[in-house]
Amino acid sequence: MTISRQQIISKYPSSGHENLIPILQDIQQQEGYLSEESIIEVGQHLNLPTSKIFGVATFYNQFRFHPVGKYHIQICRGTACHVLGSSNVLEELEKNLKIKPGQTTKDGMFSIEVVACIGACGLAPVLAINGNFHAKVTKESLVQIIESYRNKTED
Amino acid sequence: MERLDEVNKEFLINEVLRDFSNNSKDPETLRKLSLFKNEVVEKPIIYIGAGTCGLGAGAVKTLIKTRQYLESHQIDARIVETGCIGLCSSEPIMDIQIPGHNRISFEHITEDRVDQLLDHVFKLELPEEDAVGQFMSPGMRSWDHVTDINRHPFFISQQRLVLKNCGIIDPVSIEEYIARGGYKSFIKTLSIYEPVEVCQLIIESGLRGRGGGGFPSGMKWKFANAEKSDQKYLICNADEGDPGAFMDRAVIEGDPHKLIEGMAIAAYGIGASNAYIYIRAEYPLAIERLHRAIKQATDYGLLGKNIFCTGVDFEIKVKMGAGAFVCGEETALMHSIEGKRGMPSPRPPFPTTSGLFGKPTVINNVETLSNVPVILEKGKEWFASIGTEKSKGTKVFALSGKIALTGLVEIPMGTSIRDILFTIGGGIRDGKKFKAVQIGGPSGGCITEENLDIQIDYDSLLKVGAMMGSGGLVVMDEDTCMVDVAKFFMDFIQRESCGKCIPCREGTKRMLEILESITTKPKSSTSNEALDRFKGIMQLEKLARVIKDTSLCGLGQSAPNPVLSTLRWFRNEYEAHIFERKCPAGVCTNLRTFKINVDACSGCTVCSKKCPTGAIIGSKKTPHFIVEEKCIGCGTCQEVCKFNAIEMV
Numbered sequence: 120m121t122i123s124r125q126q127i128i129s130k131y132p133s134s135g136h137e138n139l140i141p142i143l144q145d146i147q148q149q150e151g152y153l154s155e156e157s158i159i160e161v162g163q164h165l166n167l168p169t170s171k172i173f174g175v176a177t178f179y180n181q182f183r184f185h186p187v188g189k190y191h192i193q194i195c196r197g198t199a200c201h202v203l204g205s206s207n208v209l210e211e212l213e214k215n216l217k218i219k220p221g222q223t224t225k226d227g228m229f230s231i232e233v234v235a236c237i238g239a240c241g242l243a244p245v246l247a248i249n250g251n252f253h254a255k256v257t258k259e260s261l262v263q264i265i266e267s268y269r270n271k272t273e274d
Numbered sequence: 275m276e277r278l279d280e281v282n283k284e285f286l287i288n289e290v291l292r293d294f295s296n297n298s299k300d301p302e303t304l305r306k307l308s309l310f311k312n313e314v315v316e317k318p319i320i321y322i323g324a325g326t327c328g329l330g331a332g333a334v335k336t337l338i339k340t341r342q343y344l345e346s347h348q349i350d351a352r353i354v355e356t357g358c359i360g361l362c363s364s365e366p367i368m369d370i371q372i373p374g375h376n377r378i379s380f381e382h383i384t385e386d387r388v389d390q391l392l393d394h395v396f397k398l399e400l401p402e403e404d405a406v407g408q409f410m411s412p413g414m415r416s417w418d419h420v421t422d423i424n425r426h427p428f429f430i431s432q433q434r435l436v437l438k439n440c441g442i443i444d445p446v447s448i449e450e451y452i453a454r455g456g457y458k459s460f461i462k463t464l465s466i467y468e469p470v471e472v473c474q475l476i477i478e479s480g481l482r483g484r485g486g487g488g489f490p491s492g493m494k495w496k497f498a499n500a501e502k503s504d505q506k507y508l509i510c511n512a513d514e515g516d517p518g519a520f521m522d523r524a525v526i527e528g529d530p531h532k533l534i535e536g537m538a539i540a541a542y543g544i545g546a547s548n549a550y551i552y553i554r555a556e557y558p559l560a561i562e563r564l565h566r567a568i569k570q571a572t573d574y575g576l577l578g579k580n581i582f583c584t585g586v587d588f589e590i591k592v593k594m595g596a597g598a599f600v601c602g603e604e605t606a607l608m609h610s611i612e613g614k615r616g617m618p619s620p621r622p623p624f625p626t627t628s629g630l631f632g633k634p635t636v637i638n639n640v641e642t643l644s645n646v647p648v649i650l651e652k653g654k655e656w657f658a659s660i661g662t663e664k665s666k667g668t669k670v671f672a673l674s675g676k677i678a679l680t681g682l683v684e685i686p687m688g689t690s691i692r693d694i695l696f697t698i699g700g701g702i703r704d705g706k707k708f709k710a711v712q713i714g715g716p717s718g719g720c721i722t723e724e725n726l727d728i729q730i731d732y733d734s735l736l737k738v739g740a741m742m743g744s745g746g747l748v749v750m751d752e753d754t755c756m757v758d759v760a761k762f763f764m765d766f767i768q769r770e771s772c773g774k775c776i777p778c779r780e781g782t783k784r785m786l787e788i789l790e791s792i793t794t795k796p797k798s799s800t801s802n803e804a805l806d807r808f809k810g811i812m813q814l815e816k817l818a819r820v821i822k823d824t825s826l827c828g829l830g831q832s833a834p835n836p837v838l839s840t841l842r843w844f845r846n847e848y849e850a851h852i853f854e855r856k857c858p859a860g861v862c863t864n865l866r867t868f869k870i871n872v873d874a875c876s877g878c879t880v881c882s883k884k885c886p887t888g889a890i891i892g893s894k895k896t897p898h899f900i901v902e903e904k905c906i907g908c909g910t911c912q913e914v915c916k917f918n919a920i921e922m923v
Contacts (some may be wrong), residue, residue, distance in 0.1 A: 180597035197517030199674035239675035241362025252330035
């Protein structure tokens with residue numbers, strides 16, 4: 120069941136700066152990213168200039184302004200992951216998918232996002248694909264993981 | 275079912291919470307309580323560690339497999355999803371409690387091992403090698419040849435106050451939390467103390483903030499308590515931004531009610547009727563458990579209006595952070611809750627005077643607040659007897675990096691770092707040599723071999739140029755390059771700098787540039803780059819001082835710490851990078867040089883085709899050469915060469 124953007128926005132009172140971030144979070148949760156139209160709509164609802172909303176949204180790492188892939192890969196670049204070689208994993212990932220962090224593959228299948236720390240440092244290096252964690256990732260196991268997601272879609 | 279819940283609620287509220295001062299309960303009440311506590315069980319219970327680290331290691335699959343097993347063997351058993359017990363490297367962990375027997379804990383139970391394990395245990399046989407230990411319980415049959423879990427090397431030197439219930443109890447059962455003594459401290463506080471007495475008690479217990487600076491928590495409360503205002507706020511900072519720290523996540527996932535109880539007591543002391551938990555959006559499981567726990571507590575009348583007919587109101591709202599490291603800073607965090615960009619503002623006014631929405635506000639960290647219930651329960655003297663002279667109580671550390679056992683440990687202040695790493699953590703992975711441990715995240719510093727014996731507390735760490743921070747311990751071995759680590763932190767900080775003040779915004783970028791020029795090969799050594807590099811160390815130190823002295827907030831003031839700390843202890847590594855153009859640990863690939871052995875090269879051209887920068891030249895069937903100026907040291911040629919003709923020099 121999908122809720123329309125209007126439904127999300129109307130859950131919140133039409134005044135108060137306080138609800139801006141939760142609304143944006145809800146919209147991104149539902150639509151995958153913040154489109155120009157959605158920011159304008161939020162502005163109309165909260166009676167805030169679009170520039171102000173854009174200013175807040177771009178400040179935070181969480182908000183995206185482009186659609187993500189069907190499988191959104193979050194790769195952890197925390198200290199523990201770094202020490203255990205996450206930069207090599209990221210490099211391999213970029214090579215394998217031929218995209219950089221923040222981009223989506225041409226077929227819309229994968230996108231990469233670098234996150235500061237997922238909080239599973241005990242299992243470093245870690246990455247999460249659509250919220251599913253993969254622990255102790257190596258260059259070799261990464262290729263298998265990506266393949267398994269690729270094959271999933273062919274079924 | 276609902277009826278039973280109501281009966282349980284009635285019982286727990288009347289017999290346990292309202293009757294908090296009675297320590298000699300009748301046998302029937304005690305029997306009921308032991309059922310809630312799962313000390314006595316009527317049917318088998320299978321506990322699966324389903325915190326984020328458990329899930330990462332495959333606990334979901336283990337869970338599904340376990341359900342299938344129970345169904346196909348028609349065994350009537352209960353499955354409890356617990357939080358994390360702290361031994362992350364042993365996940366997925368499965369505990370089994372058969373009626374009449376001690377609860378026993380097994381490690382690495384991936385889905386393929388579920389059937390075999392359950393086959394054995396339900397026949398009361400033991401697959402010995404997998405057992406971590408057993409939980410000794412009076413009157414229960416113990417398993418032969420299995421050690422007491424409290425004597426396991428990982429647990430034996432720990433003293434678990436904050437983590438006491440984590441991984442043990444069902445985190446979404448308020449019944450179990452109350453049966454184990456939970457919310458008693460809160461009701462006791464409401465009944466016998468005046469708010470100002472609570473503040474005084476926390477001051478005298480010596481509790482200091484566990485999130486960074488170590489400011490006495492009770493003092494903060496007292497300042498806010500003294501303010502006159504129609505509205506005051508309490509904020510719990512669960513925006514655990516330090517990469518390498520995950521104790522707040524584990525506490526919330528494993529024992530959310532403890533945090534809520536701590537917050538309720540703090541709010542009473544301050545006189546706040548509203549509170550926010552500002553939590554990272556990266557922790558979806560913790561957020562879900564918090565919401566459930568808040569709902570349960572509200573249902574029990576422990577939150578809401580007129581709590582237990584005392585006239586006290588208290589409500590908690592959960593606010594999701596949106597991913598900004600700077601929001602760990604108090605004033606920035608408040609701006610973020612207000613829906614603005616998370617930028618810090620100068621202090622004074624301090625938040626306790628004018629904070630969230632201009633009202634008096636106290637901000638405490640998750641671990642700090644989770645210490646509060648036990649202080650009220652066991653007394654300030656008891657708490658003050660743990661730890662060192664100026665740092666009381668325990669501290670949770672997150673062990674990660676190149677150490678044998680990773681996870682969460684809680685030790686009394688004053689324990690040596692050597693004990694944490696080598697006794698509890700099992701030493702360095704794969705028999706490598708210890709180099710340093712990074713403590714306190716991007717604001718902290720390194721501790722080297724010679725300082726391993728210092729006793730951990732707020733002040734001793736500052737003396738060696740590190741800081742407690744939130745307690746992330748990332749262990750590094752001989753294969754870690756310290757210049758690379760410094761560069762990693764600088765890269766992190768310059769990205770996370772909010773941009774408000776110039777020293778932090780510009781200074782950290784310049785520091786990163788210098789570190790990059792140190793760790794990359796110059797295109798030509800005749801340019802100014804060589805000179806810049808030589809000046810690098812001096813400039814780094816100068817810049818660091820300016821940033822430290824002139825930045826607006828804590829993030830900026832501590833931003834140069836990782837560089838200063840690595841410069842202090844590992845200057846030789848910097849010098850090797852600068853003068854010899856070598857990375858002793860072999861991490862900075864850009865400084866590597868490769869050579870083709872002309873005798874072994876068959877001229878197959880594979881390397882020249884694969885080289886990403888076209889640095890290899892040579893015609894077919896004749897030996898190839900590497901053009902050093904073009905080489906970026908990636909090592910691809912060495913990987914693809916079938917004749918072992920390429921070597922690193």
